[in-house]
Amino acid sequence: MSLFPTASLLTLLLVLTACGGPRPAAPPTTDGPELPYKKLVQSGEAEERSGNFLSAAHYFRRAYAQRPRDQAILYRAAERYVQVRDYRNAADALHLLEPDEDRWPLLGLQLGRALKQDGRYEEARRELALFLETYNGGDRPIVAEIVRNELAGITLARQRTGEETLIDIDRPGRGINTSADEFGAVAVAGDQLFFTSTAGGQSRLYQSRLQAKEWTKATVPPGFPVIAEGTFGTGSLSPDGRIFFFTICSGQTGEEKTNRCEIFRGERSTSGNWSQPEPLDTRINLPGSNNAYPCVVTAPDGSLALYFASDRPGGRGGMDLYLAESTDPANPSAFSDPANLGTSINTLSNEITPAYDAESGALYFASNGHPGYGGLDIFRSHGTFGNFQSPVNLGEPVNSAADDYGLSLVAGGGTGYLTSNRAFPPAKPGTTETDIFTLNFRAGRARLKATVYDNTTGGELPGVEVELLEIGPTGSLSSIAKRTFPTGVYTFDLQPGARYRVLIRREGYQGAEYQVSTSSQGSSLYGQPVFLRRQALPNPEPGSTGAQSQVLGPGLGNSPSAPSPGLPPTTPPASPAPNVTPPAPASSAPATAPPAPVVYRIQISAEGSFDPAAGKYEAVRAIGDLASEPIPGQRLLRITVGYFTDPAAAKNALAQVHARGFPTAFVVRYDAGVRYGRVRL
Known part of the structure; x- marks a missing residue:
């Protein structure tokens, strides 16, 4: 449905945007005596034929100034201002129009949208609400859905105004952006x-x-x-x-x-x-x-x-x-x-x-x-x-x-990068020009990434379903994503400064879960390796539950991704949030799977506290997951990186850790999830 009676201007604008047009030409000069009304209209129509819609809008607006009762020429100016995304002038022109249900039945929607895109949210809300209350066209169900969506967007914008942001945005100058469209x-x-x-x-x-x-x-x-x-x-x-x-x-x-x-x-x-x-x-x-x-x-x-x-x-x-x-x-x-x-x-x-x-x-x-x-x-x-x-x-x-x-x-x-016609003063005061903007995520792109293994073989386990649930301030759960991964590696984008529950399932295996709290700054990689145990009994019928497996096993807890004090328990509340699949409770049947295989981690230091966002760990993040574990009888934490089932891979990782600023790091072996101690490979 078009907001204007002439073709679908909004879809046309998107098509033109795909290849750069229309170009908003410079406003026509007003030096010297003003042109007569007829000449202004002719000049505007000539600019339209050439695709110079901003210039055409200015001509039509000047023609209206000479004949204030000519509502049609004012509406033509509004059309063109909308087309080149000059929201301020579009809203001003639409505001001057006298209501006429036969000539422009969607005037209230058009004006509300122009005000909204000019950032005048309260004015836009009033116009849209009034239009929704009074519009009775035959297409009211569709129009009402569009208006309610616009109003919901205004509510969203006002609710989130002033939120702390961890993203910096900038407009590159020379080399990328010009006075044209980029x-x-x-x-x-x-x-x-x-x-x-x-x-x-x-x-x-x-x-x-x-x-x-x-x-x-x-x-x-x-x-x-x-x-x-x-x-x-x-x-x-x-x-x-x-x-x-x-x-x-x-x-x-x-x-x-x-x-x-x-x-x-x-x-x-x-x-x-x-x-x-x-x-x-x-x-x-x-x-x-x-x-x-x-x-x-x-x-x-x-x-x-x-x-x-x-x-x-x-x-x-x-x-x-x-x-x-x-x-x-x-x-x-x-x-x-x-x-x-x-x-x-x-x-x-x-x-x-x-x-x-x-x-x-x-x-x-x-x-x-x-x-x-x-x-x-x-x-x-x-x-x-x-x-x-x-x-x-x-x-x-x-x-x-x-x-x-x-x-x-x-x-x-x-x-990252994005395209926008937003005003970005002082370099870009208006909205008729499209530019490229750069994004810098100060907390990095917070990401959950880890691997699921078969507890028996130690090999990666493909076809695992992983569900990500966000934990709200009151402990409520909302499902963010659910996906089956073709390999053993699973990954999701996360929000900085948030809490999540990760549920892991695979047919024929007991489920697992853990929680993640992301930092509001610094490091952006989270997650921990998970070993799933084969079910000792035949696959349960739909609706039944299976046993929980260990994530790391005894002695390997207290990683930065493990549940922290104050977080909700790992069993769901009595009344879980809608659309949330509660994790399966622990089975009363004893686990019969064999112990976890021998694995290796690289211990890089022992610290009184552990901040996974600290910059000193930046050089080794790419080697593997960072984790910590308490040293018995001491107020210290062992800081480790990586998780390897292959001794050769662990030895190679150790060399990389040494080269990246931790020359005293060493390899530690874990047997069946229990720390064996330092080893030489």
Whole structure:
């Protein structure tokens, strides 16, 4: 449903955004005598035909000043201000319009949205509430759902105003952002960034490198072909960096023209040159629809999976997100028929810029259909196709009252990028220009990552279901994500300064659980290895319970991830929160599984206290999980890193620990979960 009677401007804007337009031209000069009314209207219409919608809006607004009773020309100005995202002028123009249910029946919704995106939440709330109370059109059920969603977003924004944030946001200057539009950041390497810019009048792909904390002058990537017909949009590199999937749009942005976007692919040779772009087949590029914002990831079986946005028939509304899977490993262009991601993700409005983190099983995307701060906001949903959880708004400063989309997280780091038209004074005072912003997660990207083992063999245990539940301030539980992992390694994104319960299940094995409290600053890696014991009895019937297994076993408790004093007990409350699967209580049957295998850890020091966020441990975090255990009879803690079943791996890790600032570290052996002592390998 369009907010204006002329085409679906919101969907059109998203399509244009995929390839950079429309460009807000400079306001027309007002030096000298004012033009007559007719000339102002003609000039505005000429600017419309050229795609210069901001300039057209200014002409129409000046024409209205000469004829204040000409409501139609004022409405045309409002249309164009909305199209170029000049929210302040759009709201002011809409506010001057006289109510007319026949000519602009959705005026209250339009005004409320413009005020909301200008950050005037209380004014927006009043206008939207009044509109919801008085609107009685035949499409009221749909319109009411949209308005309630906008009101829910205002409530969310006001509730979370002033929350402590652990994310710093900045707007890079020279090297990336210009007075044109920049968007679609793709982290190629730790210091290299691909992005799209309309500098020079056409949307093109550029690259820049971060050197000495400054971005180098943007250049076209060497060997990348010139897009002769159409304009370049956003892109996504395959995990091996060899194949680039990207959008090319027709570039026709005038009032009477139709802009269409399709997804292409290019392949990089060993010499660094790129092949000519090839469009994906009509399964992806369905004729008559827009197909954009590709995101390519590696599926568990090693094949490619493609997420993208499309306004094809059969969706929920506007742009929806879809998933297609590779059907021929030898042909990177061959994909299955796309499947809609469903109602947990897609709404009546628009969802764009998908980004799937395969390691944590999290889908990041932008939407203006879920409750948000204004316009497009960025959301996260854990899960896989057919089983995505309810999306979570990432809040400020990731989101703002303006449009925020195109989140790109740097692998393994505490940084990321997003696209936004937000005001960022003094360098960027307005909202008509789109720029790339950098994100720095001061607490790192808090992440749960560990491995599940078979207690009998010591080998990794694939196919384990792990559920993550957040523990609220009162001890209440809410399910955040549930996922089955193809290997023994499980991982989830966490929030800094939060508490979680981790439930681990696998058919034929006793369950396990533990709790995690994340730090509000510093280290970002949490989790502990878990050994599951085989069930001594046949698999229980559905609804029955199985035994709890040890996580580390006697003598290996008190790790930073273990339950701490003051945390809720490891059994669920009498009335668990909705949608929470309570952990299975301990079985009365004795455990018959054999003892845990011999394992090794690296002891790096003995301390009076242990802060896993301390910077001195930063160099060894990549080697393995940090943990602590008390020294009997002393007020000291042994600090250890890693968990190894292979002596050779432990010996190699010890050498790395020595080289990273702990020259006195040594290997400790544990037999059946009990500390044996220091050993030489």
